Amino acid sequence: MAMEVRRWGARVEKVQDLALSLDPGGRQTRRERFHIVFVCTYSVDEPVVEVVHAAHLLPDVEFTFTGDPAYAPAGLRDGLLSNVRLAGFLPDPDYLALLRGADVVLVLTREDHTMQRGGYEAMSLEKPLITSDWPLLREVFARGTLHVDNSAAAIASAIVRIRTNPESWRREMLALKLERRGLSAAQVENLRRVCQAAEPCRKPE
Numbered sequence: 001m002a003m004e005v006r007r008w009g010a011r012v013e014k015v016q017d018l019a020l021s022l023d024p025g026g027r028q029t030r031r032e033r034f035h036i037v038f039v040c041t042y043s044v045d046e047p048v049v050e051v052v053h054a055a056h057l058l059p060d061v062e063f064t065f066t067g068d069p070a071y072a073p074a075g076l077r078d079g080l081l082s083n084v085r086l087a088g089f090l091p092d093p094d095y096l097a098l099l100r101g102a103d104v105v106l107v108l109t110r111e112d113h114t115m116q117r118g119g120y121e122a123m124s125l126e127k128p129l130i131t132s133d134w135p136l137l138r139e140v141f142a143r144g145t146l147h148v149d150n151s152a153a154a155i156a157s158a159i160v161r162i163r164t165n166p167e168s169w170r171r172e173m174l175a176l177k178l179e180r181r182g183l184s185a186a187q188v189e190n191l192r193r194v195c196q197a198a199e200p201c202r203k204p205e
Helices: 002-007 048-057 092-100 117-124 135-140 152-164 166-197
Strands: 035-038 062-066 084-088 104-107 129-132 145-148
Touching: 048 062, 048 152, 062 092, 092 117, 104 117, 104 152, 117 129, 117 166, 129 152, 145 152, 145 166, 152 166
Parallel strands: 035 062, 035 104, 062 084, 104 129, 129 145
Antiparallel strands: none
16 A cells, blocks of 8 residues: 555555553453463454364363354354353453453464454553464564464464463563554654644645
8 A cells, every 4th residue: 555655656654553552450351271362253264163173172271262153154163162162242341351361362364464453452451462474463463472374283382382481471462562552652643743744735726
C-alpha cells in the first residue's frame, strides 16, 4: 500500500497498530494446571485441528478455545480430551479474565500479512505468546514470543519450552510491551506533526 501511494508522488507515513492499554492486574480466571488460551474464531486460516492434536500430545496441560464453536470444523468436538474446553464467545470482562489467568496465549494463522489482535492482547497483559512463523509477526512480536510452523508437534514443543521457565518469558513480554508502547507513541506524535504542518484542504469552488 505504501509503495502504491509513493507511485502517486505522495508522502507516506506509516502508523502501526496502536498499543492496547489493558490492566494486567484485573480479575483472573485461573486453572489448576498449566493453562493455554487459544484465541480463535474458527476462521479457515486458523489451524484449529492442529491445536487439538497438540492438546492430545500434552494431556497434563489445559487448553481453552475462545470463539463461537458453532463455527468450528465439523466433528471437532468428537474425541476431545478432558484437557480441552470450548469457552464459546465471552463478554469482554470474562474474556480478559480468561487471558489474565492464562500461562500462555496462543494465536495462529496460516496466512501471511495477518496481524493478530490476540497477540496485542497478550502483549498488553504481559503474557508469553506463541504465534505463527511469518515475517510480520516476527517483526512485531520479537520478544516474549515463540514462532511456530502451525504443526501440532511445533505447538506442543513451544508450550513445553515456555513451561520450563515461564517467568523469563513474561519478563521478555513486558520489555516488548514497553518497547512497542514507545514506538506507538512516537508514530502517533509524528502523524500529529504531519497533520499540523499540512495545508488545510480547500473546498471546491
